[in-house]
Amino acid sequence: MKRLELAIESIILASRWLLVAFYLGLGVALAIYTASFGKKLVEFVSAALTLGDTDTILKMLGLIDAALVASLVVMVIISGYENFVSRFDEHDGKVHWLGTIDVGSLKVKVASTIVAISSIHLLQVFLNHAFYTTDQLMWLTIMHLAFVVSALMLASIDRLMGLGKSKKAEAE
Template structure:
């Protein structure tokens, strides 16, 4: 029976390598998105002299939005691989990787989503005449939902960290028997 247990545990541990397919898929999607970014950048560069200020700002916000989305994908790929699959062999070249655990990744992802949502909302407000009042209200409510969710995640992370620190302190102060 113990051999069966060991076999099952090895399969379960090996299954983490299936995540590599998702991370490679995200890297391919990121390459395709880079092409899309290049097209947007080219369009912006070739039309900059014929664009008015509001149009130029909207185009730049679109580029910023794309950069944030790309950064989010990179965060998920690198942190996910490091946290769930395997540590990178060249730790000295990517020393900052160890600083991104699953909890901090959630906070960074939530913050990035709020930033992306903020940019979209700003783009909508710069084109306010193209939207009905009801649509503006719903876009704003959705954005507020993202903000509140990110705040709750940050709050939960903070409470968890404080609880861990308090438990660690209690363990250190406990009399040794």
């Protein structure tokens, strides 16, 4: 019976390697998104001298938005692999936060990035407010506020969990 238990545990533990397909897929998606960013950048550069201030800001916000999305994908790939699959071997160009982000911290970072992306999108909408109805502006603002509240709640929960862990460590 113990051999069966050990075999099942080995299979379950080995199944974490299936996540590698997801992280590699995200890497491919990131490469595709990089091409999309390049296209936006070329369009911006080619029209830079003819754009007005508002259009220039909108184009730059689009590029910033793309950079935040790409950073989010990289953070999920690296942190997810590190937390769920395997530790990275030592590398000279090692990212300073590698190995220090647990699942709770990753959720907070993801939520914070989503809030930043939502903020940029909302700013773009406000700069183009003439193209939106009052109801659309209201609902976009409400959705953004929902992201903000969710991020704050996740951060609060993560902080409470951290306080609980430190009190438990002090008691031991």
